[in-house]
Amino acid sequence: MSISRTSPWKRASARRPERMAKxxxxxxxxxxxxxxxxxxxxxxxxxxxxxxxxxxxxxxFMALINAYLNHGALDAELRELAILRVGHLQASAYELHQHERVSRTIGMSAERIAAAGGPLPSPLYSEAENAALAFIDDQVKHVKADGALFDAAHKHVGDAGMQELILIVGIYMLVCRYLETMEIELEEKDIEGSGLEEIDTTMGR
Known part of the structure; x- marks a missing residue:
């Protein structure tokens, strides 16, 4: 279940539809x-x-995801790295495909996106990013994360950011379980852009 800290993570395959949803x-x-x-x-x-x-x-549910995707406390790249890390830990191809796409649209490099599935600490990430991802690994594995890892992440993201980080971990564990259990297939063609603005416009009407 956990990502190795000594060897690269073998990610789930995000293939185009070969099946129908449950x-x-x-x-x-x-x-x-x-x-x-x-x-x-x-x-x-x-x-x-x-x-x-x-x-x-x-x-x-859409109002909840809009809150952190468009009005959250965390830096956008850190947020996407957190979502990707959970996606790798849960081996959810659909979730990874969609949020790798979002990560590209907000300007994240291909190397940083790929490293979300690799060992920590990563030289491609800041101290704050490495601390947040280490916390995520431990929380996903143990439910209650180690206090020292909590403190290390909290030092960088603050009170509101820490609460949001924990919520994002829980939400995407839910999302990945939903996607995998329902066998949601990838779209035939990717949407243009991130989709975040459309979600925000819709939920703000």
């Missing part, structure tokens, strides 16, 4: 009005298509 994607016409209108304005991603069928959970 459940049929909901018919937009059959959705509750709030969910249908929300789905119509979000980026056309399969995860959102499937989540639209989750009833009353869909709108508040």
């Amino acid at each position: 459940l049929p994607y909901p018919d937009p016409a059959a959705l509750p009005e709030e969910n249908r209108k929300l789905l119509e304005t979000l980026p056309p991603l399969n995860i959102f298509r499937m989540l639209s069928g989750a009833g009353a959970s869909f709108p508040p």
Whole structure:
């Protein structure tokens, strides 16, 4: 489950669709009005298509992810590295594909993106980034992270950043489990841009 600190991580393969999701994607016409209108304005991603069928959970879940993706306390690159680290730890190909794409659109180098699945500490990362990712590794493995690792990350990201980091870890463990259990397949073609602005515009209306 954990990423080796001495050898590169062998990541999950993010292949294009060779299977169908476990459940049929909901018919937009059959959705509750709030969910249908929300789905119509979000980026056309399969995860959102499937989540639209989750009833009353869909709108508040989208509001939650918008909060940290567009209005969060963490630096954008650190946030994406945290999400990618969880994706590697959970071996979720869809999650990795989408957030590697987001990472590229915010200007992160290919080398830094790839290192999110490698051993720590990484020379490509700052002290703050290495501390945050080490904390994530330990929290995913043990649930309650080591106090020294907590303190090292907290020193760099502060109170609000630390709370957000922990929430992101938990949310993406949930997201990865949802993606893998539901067998959500990659889209035939990537969306243009990050999709973050569309999410923010939709949730701010």
